[in-house]
């Protein structure tokens with residue numbers, strides 16, 4: 026119809042648009058710049074929710090989080106039925122309020138890990154929270170630091186036997202290693218394996234369970250393998266649990282003195298609401314500790330070395346004073362945490378920054394973004410272990426925010442604060458101190474590393490963790 | 502509470518809102534399911550269900566869901582997919598447990614206006630106007646076709662519902678174009694695409710401004726929708742809200758898909774052009790075979806167990822008419838467009854999705870089957886019946902005026918979504934006559 030000319034013109038454009046939705050190839054931008062997704066008349070940048078699942082976002086997430094923080098502090102992604110909470114203060118407050126923002130069955134972890142404290146809130150959570158927490162902190166952890174150091178030394182000693190593994194080799198006077206495969210992947214898992222009280226001979230098997238369960242999380246295509254691994258872990262744990270129920274076993278320090286019962290024994294003895302934990306629940310707890318303590322700490326170690334070696338003056342500072350490793354650890358977690366954030370469901374209808382959120386909605390707390398909120402951390406994209414606004418002491422459940430310093434959000438805060446924060450800190454720092462002594466004149470082998478879009482500079486970490494870190498140093 | 506009272510100044514000097522909640526208790530999800538090895542869902546993943554391929558042809562994906570995972574937990578799009586016929590209808594008729602959220606909610610515009618589709622005078626005027634204009638609008642559009650050829654999707658199916666609305670709302674010809682653009686944008690802005698949201702939001706305001714003086718000057722004719730709106734005290738924003746919530750997708754998509762199905766196999770067209778009743782059955786079969794609204798969203802009002810799963814409060818059920826309507830347990834040879842299909846009901850279903858013991862093709866957008874009598878005395882017939890009669894009248898007019906319609910040589914029309922979540926329709930249907 027003639028009167029509808031304008032309409033049909035618009036319709037034709039829509040019909041011939043080549044962008045029906047679905048994954049879109051967003052162009053890869055220089056780090057720190059967002060793709061232009063259009064603007065509102067008042068200049069507010071628009072945000073296409075598909076960008077959050079794009080390759081561009083995985084390598085260069087921060088400009089997009091900045092758009093959210095500045096313009097959509099509670100962003101409703103209607104395509105993925107999710108609200109994103111991105112400002113430090115908001116994330117912090119929601120984490121604290123575990124009644125208003127409850128935890129939920131997370132991704133397919135419900136199948137792969139089983140029911141764990143991650144998914145509980147309120148009193149049910151508190152009853153289980155402290156079953157074995159004391160092993161991961163305080164005196165019993167202090168007593169175990171020498172064992173952590175021993176494990177690190179052993180792994181490095183083993184490199185001599187790994188020369189044909191493809192991850193360790195010698196090239197003239199230099200030795201080249203891939204830090205992940207040669208060290209960081211397995212080190213935290215070995216530490217956890219010991220504290221749990223797994224027999225030494227189960228170690229190899231343990232690594233399989235760990236790998237398969239990790240890759241089966243989050244609705245991944247490998248969920249089936251994950252579920253199988255979980256089943257196999259449960260079959261194995263069953264025997265150990267039966268054994269430990271009859272006969273407790275103990276963790277010892279390096280001199281053979283008893284520190285206390287290992288975690289599995291603890292779990293076997295624990296009663297909640299008058300009942301002993303079922304083998305199923307114990308397996309879930311084990312699976313959680315393994316999953317929560319492996320990949321995370323690996324990411325922290327590898328990211329930390331990647332960042333430090335790209336800032337030689339800061340690397341020199343940690344070598345000069347090894348106390349600075351503590352700062353490096355926390356600044357790494359702030360700048361490039363291995364965990365992006367945590368899902369919460371709001372228990373009640375609420376209004377946040379003008380957005381109405383009906384009860385039961387998925388609200389994604391974005392730790393990555395909180396850690397880069399320039400309302401709290403100045404010049405947040407910069408890696409600076411000496412930054413004056415970051416607290417790098419022992420982590421507190423209440424978080425820390427005093428005297429112009431704030432803690433990062435990588436371990437969460439509030440009731441679910443990572444109970445492994447302190448042990449992972451010890452692993453990363455003690456492990457790195459030992460590495461630092463052994464790796465003389467260490468540097469990144471740039472030829473072997475992934476590059477950024479210019480084909481020259483090293484790829485940014487983004488939200489993906491450094492997949493492999495090739496180092497070269499003087500041959501021992 | 503005012504915005505200012507609702508703010509707390511945080512430790513870093515940043516003002517943040519104070520979240521009030523009633524504190525009436527909550528429940529943590531202690532009792533959620535563990536998936537077992539046999540329950541893994543590796544045949545599909547959520548990303549495929551929001552992909553360009555899905556928009557182009559959702560059917561293969563939905564079939565995987567229906568035949569393997571009756572209630573698929575999609576972690577990427579954060580929803581549960583329900584695809585079997587009986588499951589879909591059970592959710593759709595269960596308003597006690599599952600709520601529909603209005604389009605205004607998707608806009609984040611609660612309180613913008615009132616949906617007047619419960620007001621009897623408005624419904625009466627609406628149905629009378631629709632009946633009155635159904636044939637003239639079709640005739641007018643057909644008269645405007647080019648010489649010997651047209652694109653039925655673009656020149657007829659898309660335009661028909663909008664021009665019809667224009668007539669019903671007494672919009673003069675020279676303003677019809679602007680109205681059409683605004684209406685189209687307002688409908689497309691409901692979903693996730695940011696530019697469309699923005700344009701839609703703007704269009705809503707423009708429509709309110711446009712209708713404000715019209716409403717003030719409304720006549721007092723019995724068939725005037727504007728007069729009925731004014732009579733029940735409705736504002737321009739209420740009228741615009743009603744237009745937004747009212748369905749045009751089904752009318753548009755059904756016309757486009759009906760004609761696609763009729764012309765792909767010319768014997769189908771030959772069959773229906775002789776017989777008004779056959780045209781009606783072809784329309785019903787179109788709603789079954791290629792329903793324009795392929796999925797609808799329902800939200801769990803509270804924690805509820807369904808299909809062996811615990812659905813948490815607020816959980817999003819994405820229920821698929823397209824998948825259900827081809828469920829082999831319900832319809833024989835469901836992929837086939839059978840212009841004379843005998844295993845669907847030919848009468849309007851009442852209350853549930855069946856009549857005469859036979860299932861109905863599920864059509865979202867028209868509300869659940871009405872509980873009122875098919876030909877009620879005290880109220881107009883249902884939206885379902887009204888849409889059906891209008892679509893059939895328009896199609897019948899087309900078939901009588903251009904009895905030698907055929908596809909332009911070398912074209913194979915298909916149905917698809919312009920954007921994920923939008924109408925599943927044939928958008929290009931070039932014909933000769």
Ligand code: HEM
Pocket residue numbers: 128142143144154161217313314317318319321322325362363364367434435436437438440441442443444445446448449
């Ligand atoms: C750098 C390394 C690590 C990071 C970044 C990290 C991060 C986190 C975060 C953010 C949470 C909070 C989850 C929530 O709020 O829902 C968490 C929970 C948890 N983490 Fe860690 N973690 C690390 C290492 C570890 C280690 C080494 C262990 C165990 C040995 C561990 C065990 C746990 C457990 C059991 C929980 C659940 C706590 C609860 O829900 O109450 N984590 N972790």
